[in-house]
Amino acid sequence: MKKLINAPEDVLVESLRGVALAHPELSVDLETHVITRATPKAQGKVAVVSGGGSGHEPLHGGFVGVGMLDAAVAGEIFTSPTPDRVQAATKAVDRGAGVLHIVKNYTGDVLNFEMAAELASMEGIEVGTVIVDDDVAVQDSLYTAGRRGVGLTVLLEKLVGAAAEEGQDLASVVALAQRINGQGRSMGMALTSCTVPAAGKPTFDLPDDQMEIGIGIHGEPGRHREPLAPASEIARQLVEPIVADLDRTGPAIVMVNGMGATPQIELYLMYAEVAALLEKAGIEVVRSLVGNYITSLDMAGCSVTVLAADDELLRLWDAPVNTPGLRWGV
């Protein structure tokens, strides 16, 4: 295992220490692993909390700040945080108008946030929850855990954060979040596995001439493995299921996201392929993100997210955001 770390068990807290030092605009609790804004938003506004396993940086901690999250709860690497910590974060940022929990659809995240919401209600804090499940690589069904929450989480946190910032109430913010989740889809692939520090070796073996299509963000193997292909073919394999499942044309916000070890030069190349395919499918990219936004430690690969956009979403997208991981208009 080749990593810039000391001991595997200290990675999270030592990294959070760096976040604290590098970002005086954030408060980082090294006990609970909760990151909040140093300056809380005004009383009476809905607060937005997200969290999940670590190893996906900048998600979620890098998205705390004006116009996006109020708090992020960092679990151990690839492990959902515990309810007490989510509850602590929720309590810390509640400004009397309720709190939205943004939860990626994994059993662990759903259960822990559910328990946290129960704890928060017991203390009289109103909690709304959106479960993000945008990954078209996973067959959805009533009888399964359903789709995973992946790239759309980034876009949703930005948009919902903007709505909360402009003073929308909890019901509207929750409704907005559900709506966004309904009209966004993602799909990812990996060229290499990632290595969880505590495991010390790659989660799966991927031969030099193979790739995994339909990968998640936790080093889970994907839906299938196949021979390496050119970027144009990879783009097609990511875009086609998204387009088919989304079943919309018109304007869209699109993200081409790196899994952590893929250089920008490749991501922009992929973006060109993706944008061309979307155009052919009648989807017009009106806003885009290209870069590492929701990663999987040191995995090489990428994911594509497409969110059908409308004027309201574009207004919220263009609203100022000031976080370490996403910043504009400020």
Place this chain on the structure above:
Amino acid sequence: MKKLINAPEDVLVESLRGVALAHPELSVDLETHVITRATPKAQGKVAVVSGGGSGHEPLHGGFVGVGMLDAAVAGEIFTSPTPDRVQAATKAVDRGAGVLHIVKNYTGDVLNFEMAAELASMEGIEVGTVIVDDDVAVQDSLYTAGRRGVGLTVLLEKLVGAAAEEGQDLASVVALAQRINGQGRSMGMALTSCTVPAAGKPTFDLPDDQMEIGIGIHGEPGRHREPLAPASEIARQLVEPIVADLDRTGPAIVMVNGMGATPQIELYLMYAEVAALLEKAGIEVVRSLVGNYITSLDMAGCSVTVLAADDELLRLWDAPVNTPGLRWGV
């Protein structure tokens, strides 16, 4: 070779096509590989041009925009661009007040920019040049090619870009650039090699238990190889030579930079180690950057840059910047 590409020879132009699509605020010339602002700065202001081999993204193209570069010239991967292209960029962005060339100290870059400056003067454009040579891994001497230009280039482009934006004349901008180059130092290391697409395999072999200290940004092997060490020890090996060579105490702008395949969680962990060591050495980090700013394709590893700061530099640092790779205050 595992990369999100089509053919190795098309990587650069296909990636630039993605940049063009993703950034309407930039103009990307797919013939000359020159990236300029879509809206040029006002007449009468100094223009700032940089460039070099590709594969270091976001450097330089990602730093084109208000408050930073006016143009970036993208060479082939790890290969300096040719004089005619640098000259074309220079001519395109000159607003009558002269043009600063920011050149990283590599024989190829120096020679090609030198020829470009000769061509530009022949057309009556005043060109000033700063050669960035901040890499303390390399022994400096009158008889060698001297130090490499690495991380400091990012900080210098930001600061000098701000000075040009506020209307300083070419002589002042050149003097500022020289001053910054005089008081900044960097040092890098690699956990893995990188793979140049045209070469198809890693530039060097690095066993699983070894690392390279004193690496450059082109996959050149470093000064020496040694067994993998904990982050704290790696930080010491990067910070000590910087501190010794810089020979200053007081406020500083510090960057912990990823080489392309190193995840943020590791970079922040390294930043905590670096900041602690600097503090012990009497250097106070007053501004910081942690992330991928000057990369080496898919290399895993990091570099540290320390720039002694003063009120003028901090003012320029805090000035608005609006580029794909660096954005604040706008």
Place this chain on the structure above:
Amino acid sequence: MTDTIGTATLVDWVTRFRDSIAENREWLTELDSAIGDADHGANMSRGMTAVVDKLASATPSTIDELLKSVGMTLVSSVGGASGPLYGTLFLRMGVSAGAVAELDAAGLAAALRAGVDGIVARGKAEAGDKTLIDAMSPAVDALDAGVSRGAGLADATAAAAKAAAAGRDSTLPLVARKGRASYLGERSAGHLDPGAASVTLLFDALADAVAGAS
């Protein structure tokens, strides 16, 4: 000697479970690497270490307090899917047991049944979904059966451990429908479920603790 267990045996149980998790950490991680995210060993190990440390600093004197302390510690130290699920198991066991000093075989069986029901209520997994339920349910069924036929605690828990192991092995060919492995679809077949594997360690530790106490 009456055929009951007290808090000391429960402490011995969770301590043995902690040790067994530590010994089998790599195995659990490997199982979770194949069809999950390679953290089940680390998760359970973190949780059980916290549980035993907690009990060492304050050992409750009643069964329900002790089980609830175990459950709360798991909930607040593990995270992931296993944290709330294993946590719920112990929390519900505590509620079922009540403020007593000892549990007989029927009491233990009832408590574990309540725990398993709690897990199902939280996780909504059914038998055959390739989750820890596939080891847990048969184990508790075996315990119930032992109680019905009047077996002693030692026999009944040994039978439960055997049933848990069989249940774990039954997950091998299954296609997962719950948890992280479900994302693999057909590719999840041919691997043991990591949670079912840790459940066997739980019942082995229980049988060993009971045997050690008798």
Place this chain on the structure above:
Amino acid sequence: MTDTIGTATLVDWVTRFRDSIAENREWLTELDSAIGDADHGANMSRGMTAVVDKLASATPSTIDELLKSVGMTLVSSVGGASGPLYGTLFLRMGVSAGAVAELDAAGLAAALRAGVDGIVARGKAEAGDKTLIDAMSPAVDALDAGVSRGAGLADATAAAAKAAAAGRDSTLPLVARKGRASYLGERSAGHLDPGAASVTLLFDALADAVAGAS
């Protein structure tokens, strides 16, 4: 038959050089991987392909125009260190040769001498710095020596090619003081300089072209 070369031989020279670079591209890349950045093969190949394409679309009729076209094409297509240096070689050769239709051995030697001087002026490398100069200088010296002793073009260029190869090999033990390899310090010893290696191909191609023309 007079012992001179005209534009056709020069075109043959650069065409042979292009082919030889293409054949040896991997080798040059490997040499540059060891002590540089793994692009010398790609750089030279891109440049020489452009040169030959350019000459195919417009073949100048005088020696100086032809050499300048080669030089300009290299400067504007290669980049890196080798672009300006190889470019300067041909540009200066062109200036030295002047607007003639043919070059004799002395003229060729003088042109190459001017080219090498141009490279030194640009790159400031000295003999022993482990650069292409270490192959280039001995080659031009050998050509001069051949001319002095009245050797024909074929003999003189063959001698130059031999000297270039020896010069290339002499770079093996050297510690680089110029170019990218200098960053390696002592570690640069034990490797051939990639630029010196491509220079041997240049002189081999020259000798072959001259031999083919005679």
